[in-house]
Amino acid sequence: MAVKIITVSRQFGSGGRTIGKRVAEELGFDYYDREIIDHVAGETGFSRDYVAANSEYAPGKSIFSYSFEAAGTPGVMNGMTTADYLYSVQRRKIIEAAESGKPCVIVGRCADYILKEFDGVFNVFIYADVEWRAKRIVEVYGDTDVKPIKRITDKDKKRAANYRHYTDREWGRAQNYDLCLNTGFLGIDRCVDMIKDIALNK
Amino acid sequence: MAVKIITVSRQFGSGGRTIGKRVAEELGFDYYDREIIDHVAGETGFSRDYVAANSEYAPGKSIFSYSFEAAGTPGVMNGMTTADYLYSVQRRKIIEAAESGKPCVIVGRCADYILKEFDGVFNVFIYADVEWRAKRIVEVYGDTDVKPIKRITDKDKKRAANYRHYTDREWGRAQNYDLCLNTGFLGIDRCVDMIKDIALNK
Numbered sequence: 001m002a003v004k005i006i007t008v009s010r011q012f013g014s015g016g017r018t019i020g021k022r023v024a025e026e027l028g029f030d031y032y033d034r035e036i037i038d039h040v041a042g043e044t045g046f047s048r049d050y051v052a053a054n055s056e057y058a059p060g061k062s063i064f065s066y067s068f069e070a071a072g073t074p075g076v077m078n079g080m081t082t083a084d085y086l087y088s089v090q091r092r093k094i095i096e097a098a099e100s101g102k103p104c105v106i107v108g109r110c111a112d113y114i115l116k117e118f119d120g121v122f123n124v125f126i127y128a129d130v131e132w133r134a135k136r137i138v139e140v141y142g143d144t145d146v147k148p149i150k151r152i153t154d155k156d157k158k159r160a161a162n163y164r165h166y167t168d169r170e171w172g173r174a175q176n177y178d179l180c181l182n183t184g185f186l187g188i189d190r191c192v193d194m195i196k197d198i199a200l201n202k
Numbered sequence: 203m204a205v206k207i208i209t210v211s212r213q214f215g216s217g218g219r220t221i222g223k224r225v226a227e228e229l230g231f232d233y234y235d236r237e238i239i240d241h242v243a244g245e246t247g248f249s250r251d252y253v254a255a256n257s258e259y260a261p262g263k264s265i266f267s268y269s270f271e272a273a274g275t276p277g278v279m280n281g282m283t284t285a286d287y288l289y290s291v292q293r294r295k296i297i298e299a300a301e302s303g304k305p306c307v308i309v310g311r312c313a314d315y316i317l318k319e320f321d322g323v324f325n326v327f328i329y330a331d332v333e334w335r336a337k338r339i340v341e342v343y344g345d346t347d348v349k350p351i352k353r354i355t356d357k358d359k360k361r362a363a364n365y366r367h368y369t370d371r372e373w374g375r376a377q378n379y380d381l382c383l384n385t386g387f388l389g390i391d392r393c394v395d396m397i398k399d400i401a402l403n404k
Contacts, residue, residue: 011377122387127377174374175213175329180382185324186400194396198388 003199004103004120007111009163011172012155013133013140013148015183015191016126020107022192027199030104032097032111040089046082055086056108056162087166108159112176113167122202124195125177132184205401206305206322209313211365213374214357215335215342215350217385217393218328222309224394229401232306234299234313242291248284257288258310258364289368310361314378315369324404326397327379334386 006023010016017033024031040055041048080088087110094114097104098121106115112123128136134148144151163171174180179198181191208225212218219235226233242257243250282290289312296316299306300323308317314325330338336350346353365373376382381400383393 125376125382129377170375172376173372174327174376174379174382175331175384177376177382178384178387180327180376180379182377182380185380190400198392 002120003122003202004101005098005111005115005118005122006105006195006199007115007121007123008105008107008126009112009124009171009177010108010126011128011133012152012159013137014126014128015136015188017107019126019183019188019191019195020105023195023199024105026192026196027103027105030097030102031107032094032104033107036090036093036106036109039093040086043089043093044086046086051086054083055090056159110163110166113163113169122179122195122199123177125172125174125180126183126191127172127180128182128184204322205324205404206303207300207313207317207320207324208307208397208401209317209323209325210307210309210328211314211326211373211379212310212328213330213335214354214361215339216328216330217338217390219309221328221385221390221393221397222307225397225401226307228394228398229305229307232299232304233309234296234306235309238292238295238308238311241295242288245291245295246288248288253288256285257292258361285364312365312368315365315371324381324397324401325379327374327376327382328385328393329374329382330384330386 006020006029008016008020008023010020020033021031023029034052037048037051037055040046041051044051046054090109091114094106094109094111097106098115098118112121115121130149130152133152137148137151146154160171163169169176179195181194183191186194208222208231210218210222210225212222222235223233225231236254239250239253239257242248243253246253248256292311293316296308296311296313299308300317300320314323317323332351332354335354339350339353348356362373365371371378381397383396385393388396
């Protein structure tokens with residue numbers, strides 16, 4: 001069974017996005033990451049920044065989650081929380097990408113779970129030690145007022161909660177994926193090569 | 203940093219032992235698996251079968267766990283449960299293997315955790331879907347009165363409990379390892395090659 005879709009789940013700062021992008025470029029696959037944010041922003045009327053900040057982070061099920069509707073689309077949320085609404089739109093986009101039949105790489109957004117009934121899907125998880133990631137996020141994204149390790153643990157917690165909420169699975173449990181790579185140990189270049197090699201020779 | 207020790211943690215039926223053995227043979231590394239059982243049996247006076255059945259399965263902390271001592275070594279258990287005693291002997295053996303400086307592959311027995319302060323250790327986790335493993339254990343070990351899926355879930359539960367008890371970590375969480383391989387997706391041959399390639403070119 002040839003690989004048609006590669007999903008890349010990743011810990012913050014692990015290099016997962018970089019790996020996903022390089023794999024897509026080098027294999028000539030379509031690439032979905034911020035493209036999904038653009039689509040969801042366009043569909044829902046929420047700003048790109050709002051979607052980016054909220055589309056991978058689980059709903060706080062507070063009353064405020066229900067208290068407004070997307071500016072451009074009155075009525076469509078239909079009782080859903082904002083997070084559930086964003087999830088449903090990005091889920092549709094991911095399924096549409098898969099159904100198009102064009103090979104692609106999809107980063108994050110529970111794509112491994114959403115596409116679990118599809119054939120030809122190869123699910124990868126990218127992670128690394130907190131110390132390695134802390135060093136890397138300062139190099140890649142620069143410093144902020146919040147200490148790197150706190151930025152990492154906050155994002156990891158939110159992604160794990162989001163994944164658990166929508167999939168009922170534990171984020172980062174090896175068994176959810178076909179291959180899990182520690183970039184701190186293996187290096188980003190080798191991870192790119194390993195994923196490409198499997199995709200090309202499955 | 204060259205790889206000197208490869209630890210292979212594995213789900214029951216995943217092919218982890220086969221992979222560990224082949225990697226050791228093909229790299230010319232020492233191999234520790236049943237060898238540890240032999241050592242522990244020799245050291246403690248417990249039978250080989252008793253050690254095999256109990257050395258990777260967490261202590262039921264019942265009063266019976268404390269109620270007898272190893273036949274050949276009166277007094278040495280010193281208030282430990284049988285499981286803790288077996289663990290302490292196999293832990294010493296694993297550290298002794300690592301300290302010998304001879305490259306080796308060690309299968310199971312929390313070796314990834316026991317050797318976490320050692321340099322040149324490469325930790326691998328091998329797993330697969332339950333259905334794939336159920337088919338494989340019947341092919342490799344034959345049928346028994348207990349259904350394959352029940353044999354698998356029982357063993358997995360025990361290994362997870364054992365690992366949690368001695369390491370305070372979750373078994374099968376990707377972040378405990380450097381590489382996690384789904385043999386059902388990747389195939390055993392490819393897993394052997396990937397591990398060897400990393401060990402030789404790290």
